[in-house]
Amino acid sequence: MKKLLGTIVIVLILGAAVYFLSSYLFVTNKAGYYQVKQAAITGKISVHDKPGTYLKLFGTVTTYQISDMNYFSKSTLEGGSGEEADPIRVRFNDGGTADISGSIKFRLSMVEEDQLLLHQDFKNYAKVQSDLVRQVVTEALMQTATLMKAEESYSSRRSEFTTLAEQQIRQGIFETESKEEKYLNPDGKEFIERSVQVKLDKDGNPIIRKISPFKRYNIQILQFVIKDIDFDETIDALIAKKKEAEQQKIVAQANAERAKQDAITAEEQGKARIAQAKADEEVVKIKAVTEAQKEYEVAQLRKQKAEEDAAALLIQKEAEAKAATLLVRAGLAPKDKALIEKEKAIGIAEEMAKIKFPQIMITGSGNDAASNPFNAVGLDAFLNIMDKLSRKEEN
Structure with missing residues (x-):
């Protein structure tokens, strides 16, 4: 019993000694580090850069990350x-x-x-x-x-x-x-x-x-x-002033660029207004020419119709005149002749009153010469026909 107890005591003492001396006997190197060991007795220096535990044996170990x-x-x-x-x-x-x-x-x-x-x-x-x-x-x-x-x-x-x-x-x-x-x-x-x-x-x-x-x-x-x-404060103040100057410069450049763009815009807008005004004037001109051309064509049609009406009336009256002349030649009395002449004149006046003349006439011969408005409506031609008819009757 005494021997067992003594053995236990010895083991405990050895265990305690190992525990307290372990830090002097062993050392562990972690990953990401290396250690320089100087031996306790010889002073030899060695490097351990692998992770793990090794013998320290009371040496000095320095760890480096x-x-x-x-x-x-x-x-x-x-x-x-x-x-x-x-x-x-x-x-x-x-x-x-x-x-x-x-x-x-x-x-x-x-x-x-x-x-x-x-x-x-x-x-x-x-x-x-x-x-x-x-x-x-x-x-x-x-x-x-x-x-x-x-x-x-x-x-x-x-x-x-x-x-x-x-x-x-x-x-x-x-x-x-x-x-x-x-x-x-x-x-x-x-x-x-x-x-x-x-x-x-x-x-x-x-x-x-x-x-x-x-x-x-x-x-x-x-x-x-x-x-x-x-x-330092002096340099900060200098930088602040320079920054302010740079900002003002940028603002000035921006304003100048804006003014330049405004001038360009105003110029382009002016050009656009001029072009629009020219276009408006051209439209007015085209409309006026079109209206004048239209009125000219209408007048020409009316003139043509008046001439045709006058020619038809002339044919009619010429036939009546010939009939009256034949009657006179056949032995009509002067009174009957005068009556025929009167009725012929009245008929001509009535027919002329029926002719519709245009209210507006555009005249011109195209060569700057004066034109006869009566010719434009066929009246002049009609009067010439009547004059010729009278002459034929007198003959």
Whole structure:
């Protein structure tokens, strides 16, 4: 019984010892991480980048996250907190300042030599974040800001600012050179504008003044984002004035374009009214010509009918006259002759009274010569016939 009890006690002691010493004896590496182990006795350093548990044996283990984000932002909602996540302040070449917010996603090298070198230089992952990643990003942003004016980074060169910053994070800090250019202002006064530019080699590539630590440790940039550039009050006021001026310019251009279109519209409307007026006049003219042509044709028909009526009456009266003449020649008395002459004259007058003459006559011979209105209705022809008839009777 005493032996059993002793065995149980020994097992419990060993179990407790293993439990409390397990963290010194074993260690587990999770997926997405790698660990650098330094042996307790020999001091030998090894890298374990496979997920799983292995012997620690009282050695020192440092864990590194393979891929991670580094935030620099004034808002905790965008990721990160504390001073190590504050926005990065830069100064542009015109003296303006700004706080830049953004983030960078990076991936550490999986090559053992790079991992050991990184561990040797920074000792732990927190130092990699603060003393490597953030410092490289800060230097790249500050160097990029010297290449342009504050207002340019807000408008015309915003994308270029991001590109230049990312290139310097990857490759290193560029060599720069300053240039001076002379200009004449609208008043004719000369002034000098100074600018800073990236110095290029003979092949047109930027000259690297300082190799990037990212290149030294083979750290990859998976994503680099500049979310906001918060300028100081002076630059904000300058940008606001320029924005207002641009808006006024756009409004002025729009008004000018509208006035131009209104002028074109008015001109086209005037042309349309002139064309309409000409068309209306043409319609009136055509109607007048048509009416005149119609009246002329009616007058011609009436003239023709009057001539036919006169010719028929002439034939009738000529026959009556011949009959009367034959009677006279046959021995009629002067009284009977006078009576016949009277009845003939009355008959002619009655027949003439029956002839319908037009109320409106359009006359003209077409050669600007004066025309006889009696001829237009056949009256003149009728009178000539009567004159000839009288002469025949006298004979």
